[in-house]
Amino acid sequence: MADQAFPIPGSLDATPSRGAALLEWLHSWVVTVDHKKLGILYIVYALFFLLVGGAEALAIRIQLVIANNHFVSPELYNELFTMHGTTMVFLVGMPILFGFANYLVPLMIGARDMAFPRLNAFSFWMTAFGGLFLYFSFIGGFGLYGMGSAPDVGWFAYAPLTAQAFSPGHNTDYWALALIVSGFGTLGTAINIVATIISMRCRGMTLLRMPLFAWLMLVVSGLTLITITPLTAAQIMLLIDRYLGGHFFDTQAGGSAVVWIHFFWIFGHPEVYVLVLPAFAIANEIIPTFSRKAIFGYPAMVAASVGIAFVSVSVWAHHMFTVGMTSVSNAFFVLSTMMVGIPTGIKIFNWIATMWGGRIRFATPMLFCTAFVFQFLIAGLTGIMLSVAPLDWQLHNSYFVIAHFHYVLVGAIIFCIFAAIYYWYPKATGRVLSEKLGKWHFWLFFFGFHLTFDTMHFVGFLGMPRSIYTYEADRGWSTLNFWISMGGLIQAIAVLIFAWNLIDSYLHGKEAGNDPWDAWTLEWSTPSPPPAYNFAEDPVVRSRRPLWDLKHPQDPDWKYER
Amino acid sequence: MFAQGPQATPSIWAPASTPAHEIYGLSLFVLLITGAIFAVVGGLLAFVMIKFRARESDAGHEPAQIYGSVQVELAWTVIPVLIVVVLFLTTARIIFAIQDAPEPKSALDVTVIGHQFWWEFHYPKLNIVTANELHVPVSTPEQPEPTYLRLLSADVDHSFWVPQLGGKTDLIPNHPNQMWIDPQTAGLYLGQCAQFCGIEHAKMLIRVYVDTPHQFDAWVKNQQQPRTQDASVAAGRQIFETEACMNCHTIAGTVAKGTFGPDLTHLMSRATIAAGAAPNAPQNLRLWIQDPNTFKPGALMPAMQLSDRQIDEVVAYLSTLH
Numbered sequence: 001m002a003d004q005a006f007p008i009p010g011s012l013d014a015t016p017s018r019g020a021a022l023l024e025w026l027h028s029w030v031v032t033v034d035h036k037k038l039g040i041l042y043i044v045y046a047l048f049f050l051l052v053g054g055a056e057a058l059a060i061r062i063q064l065v066i067a068n069n070h071f072v073s074p075e076l077y078n079e080l081f082t083m084h085g086t087t088m089v090f091l092v093g094m095p096i097l098f099g100f101a102n103y104l105v106p107l108m109i110g111a112r113d114m115a116f117p118r119l120n121a122f123s124f125w126m127t128a129f130g131g132l133f134l135y136f137s138f139i140g141g142f143g144l145y146g147m148g149s150a151p152d153v154g155w156f157a158y159a160p161l162t163a164q165a166f167s168p169g170h171n172t173d174y175w176a177l178a179l180i181v182s183g184f185g186t187l188g189t190a191i192n193i194v195a196t197i198i199s200m201r202c203r204g205m206t207l208l209r210m211p212l213f214a215w216l217m218l219v220v221s222g223l224t225l226i227t228i229t230p231l232t233a234a235q236i237m238l239l240i241d242r243y244l245g246g247h248f249f250d251t252q253a254g255g256s257a258v259v260w261i262h263f264f265w266i267f268g269h270p271e272v273y274v275l276v277l278p279a280f281a282i283a284n285e286i287i288p289t290f291s292r293k294a295i296f297g298y299p300a301m302v303a304a305s306v307g308i309a310f311v312s313v314s315v316w317a318h319h320m321f322t323v324g325m326t327s328v329s330n331a332f333f334v335l336s337t338m339m340v341g342i343p344t345g346i347k348i349f350n351w352i353a354t355m356w357g358g359r360i361r362f363a364t365p366m367l368f369c370t371a372f373v374f375q376f377l378i379a380g381l382t383g384i385m386l387s388v389a390p391l392d393w394q395l396h397n398s399y400f401v402i403a404h405f406h407y408v409l410v411g412a413i414i415f416c417i418f419a420a421i422y423y424w425y426p427k428a429t430g431r432v433l434s435e436k437l438g439k440w441h442f443w444l445f446f447f448g449f450h451l452t453f454d455t456m457h458f459v460g461f462l463g464m465p466r467s468i469y470t471y472e473a474d475r476g477w478s479t480l481n482f483w484i485s486m487g488g489l490i491q492a493i494a495v496l497i498f499a500w501n502l503i504d505s506y507l508h509g510k511e512a513g514n515d516p517w518d519a520w521t522l523e524w525s526t527p528s529p530p531p532a533y534n535f536a537e538d539p540v541v542r543s544r545r546p547l548w549d550l551k552h553p554q555d556p557d558w559k560y561e562r
Numbered sequence: 563m564f565a566q567g568p569q570a571t572p573s574i575w576a577p578a579s580t581p582a583h584e585i586y587g588l589s590l591f592v593l594l595i596t597g598a599i600f601a602v603v604g605g606l607l608a609f610v611m612i613k614f615r616a617r618e619s620d621a622g623h624e625p626a627q628i629y630g631s632v633q634v635e636l637a638w639t640v641i642p643v644l645i646v647v648v649l650f651l652t653t654a655r656i657i658f659a660i661q662d663a664p665e666p667k668s669a670l671d672v673t674v675i676g677h678q679f680w681w682e683f684h685y686p687k688l689n690i691v692t693a694n695e696l697h698v699p700v701s702t703p704e705q706p707e708p709t710y711l712r713l714l715s716a717d718v719d720h721s722f723w724v725p726q727l728g729g730k731t732d733l734i735p736n737h738p739n740q741m742w743i744d745p746q747t748a749g750l751y752l753g754q755c756a757q758f759c760g761i762e763h764a765k766m767l768i769r770v771y772v773d774t775p776h777q778f779d780a781w782v783k784n785q786q787q788p789r790t791q792d793a794s795v796a797a798g799r800q801i802f803e804t805e806a807c808m809n810c811h812t813i814a815g816t817v818a819k820g821t822f823g824p825d826l827t828h829l830m831s832r833a834t835i836a837a838g839a840a841p842n843a844p845q846n847l848r849l850w851i852q853d854p855n856t857f858k859p860g861a862l863m864p865a866m867q868l869s870d871r872q873i874d875e876v877v878a879y880l881s882t883l884h
Contacts, residue, residue, distance in 0.1 A: 073859060074761050074762060074764070074859055074860055078760075078761060078763075152761075153758075154758045158719050158757070158758070159719075160717070160718050160719075160735060161718040161719065161758070161759065161760060166678075166717065166718055166760065251734075251735035251736045254736065255736075256737070257734050257735055258737055291614070291625075292624050293628065294627050294628070296629070296630050297629075297631070297635050298630065300630065322729070322730050322731055322756075323732050323737075324732060324739035324740075327657050327658050327661040330657050330661070331650075331653075331654045331657055334654065334657070335646075338649060341642060341646060342639060342642045345639075345642045346638060349603075350635075352606050352607055352610055353634070355610045355611070355614060356614060357626065357628060358614050358625050359614065359615075359617070359623075359624075359625050360614050360615045360616055361615075361616045362615065362616075370607075373607060374604065377600065377603055377607070378600065381596040381600055382596075384592070384649070385592050385593070385596060388588060388589075388649070388653045389653060390581075390584065390585045390653065390657060390660060390729060391585055391588060391589050391592060392729075393581075393585065393728070393729020393730055393731070394574045394729045395574070396730060396756070397730070397756045398756070461575060462571050462572070462574075463571065463572030463573055463574065463725040463752075465723065465754060465756040466758075467758035467764075468754075468763060468764035469763075469764045470764050470765075471764070474570050475570065475571055475572065475752070476570060476571030477571075552624075555627075557627075560627070560629055561629060
């Protein structure tokens, strides 16, 4: 009788139906407060918008492939480049950097989670809803009646083009509100990272034994708190102008367009460093591992990072040389801008010195990082050219500037993000990405990138301004624009190969093991993927490379480090 | 003084006026320095990549670990500091030379007003108002006659950029700016608005005609003439003055005194219409009046809803505005 099964309402069967399992799985992602899951959510969200922003870039390049093209209307073109810029900065660059910070910082400093796990989840969902709200503009507002209400005032949204008089409807409102919402998420995460790094380091991990990645994320998060606040303030002022009769930027009522420009770039220039310092953070981990050497000049690298952050908040008006400042102000911002080059130079030299005397393995992550150093060198030098105010009077708002900042945003940041994904994907999934597809991805992307953005410098020298939906056939810009567009196509193919690699390797990739790259920081001591709460026992470290010490007990770092 | 004359491609490498030329010289200097840095650092990177790549023979061995060197760090801090000092001083000199150049007595004053999506030009001393095509005299070392542009905006931000003549300067409402040019070779120089200003920013083109003294005097004389009254086009004139046209356009000497659109007093003296969007020809004028969206979708001029006959008469009238 005892083994007789009684009919009980509901099933005791431990394997739920497929649909229920899927729901369960989805639920676990939505309610998670685990820093690793939130990190992956951030990264997946950012990669999705990377595809969206990339598609917008492709549409822009199709429109410009020949003179007087009619692929898209002027309205749609203006929406496309506004959304492309806004997407890439706020929905790709910031979330992906916070994704990596979320995933890696606790692992690297030997912590079991972030300082505020629930704030972490809240911040992610704020950011996510900000992004979704921004894209709702394509169908919301008057969208379904055929016009679309996507923002069309440029990602810089210069006043007074954003005033009710010149921007009726809700295009500008979507832009401002979406960024305010996602901005609060960004601020939450920045506070969280600062708190985590300050208070959650494991025993023995003094500030000067932290991996440089964590140092850079500390600097970035501090800088984020400084930059996002003025942007949020300016957007609230803009909304007050638009709906509550304010006159901050309303020039027809005596407001100042120039004040908006100041606000925007007080946010906007440090923002560039908020985006690029994480790229440095990634390179600081990958270059030593694949050169098989400790990072050269660790204290100098820390000092340079903090130095860049300090100088970067005093350079904003180099975006304003054509606004009509006094000659003395212009000269001041020339000097402050050129000074950024000094700590930046120190970083490039230290990376090269790290490689010097090493045994460099050019696996895909290192290929991307080496290309990053090369491209960032060029981006820095074109930055010096643009800091020369008189030359900027010519090149400002020309395609030269577009080329310069895409060298930073793609040539440096996106290359490092790809490097980081190849490097840490095994840790997060337990599988290694295919090296063969990785090399295809790298070489195609590298070639496409240079075809597009090298060429873009020249069309800028020839006087082509940015933000134009078409150009005259007789200006001598047609051939160059054709090749710029072809480069874009090649990059798109490379990104598709990358996307395929992500999916295929997840299903069929080689098992990674704990430490596929023979690396030295704490995250590689955990299983791949790491369990919830990371470490069964709190680790104790004695140097900057705890795993080097374990692997070389005869010759540990702590004997030499100072 | 400068070899370059006007070109179809508005290249910053073909300067034809002192500010553009000084910037050109400075840019060569900057390119030289940045090029040298690129060669040295890029060369080092390439050397390291080739020399220190992993080989089969060193399997298993880790290279010697070097943690840093204060002397080396100091060296690559001090050298960039020196480079920055040199670059900054050179740059500052050119900033002051261009931006603070005193306006000579012989200078021609022009007020430029940016509109969505066209340019208005006032010559206050000559009492001329025109649009989209700027005429300035040649300025030679013997007879310097630079043009000083006072830059204003009627609506949103714009930027005046004719690369062969000088750098750009923004036109910002409530924030008057100034720039100057002294072109030395006669001819047509092309440029366009360089600050995104709305839907038709791309078709806000600039044509600067640099005239010989003789040509310039003739142009001024023509612009200053009141327009001729041609009885044969009275019908067109009447339509112009009774329909909405006159709300936005001025034709000096008539009741049409609108200021939202370009001054049409001497429309036929211009080579293009709609800020360079189309050549100034009767059939284009016709298409434009019928529906400005044909050339410039989003232009602020509405389609005029005139009958074919009315349009013909208005075009005939406009064609007499020499």
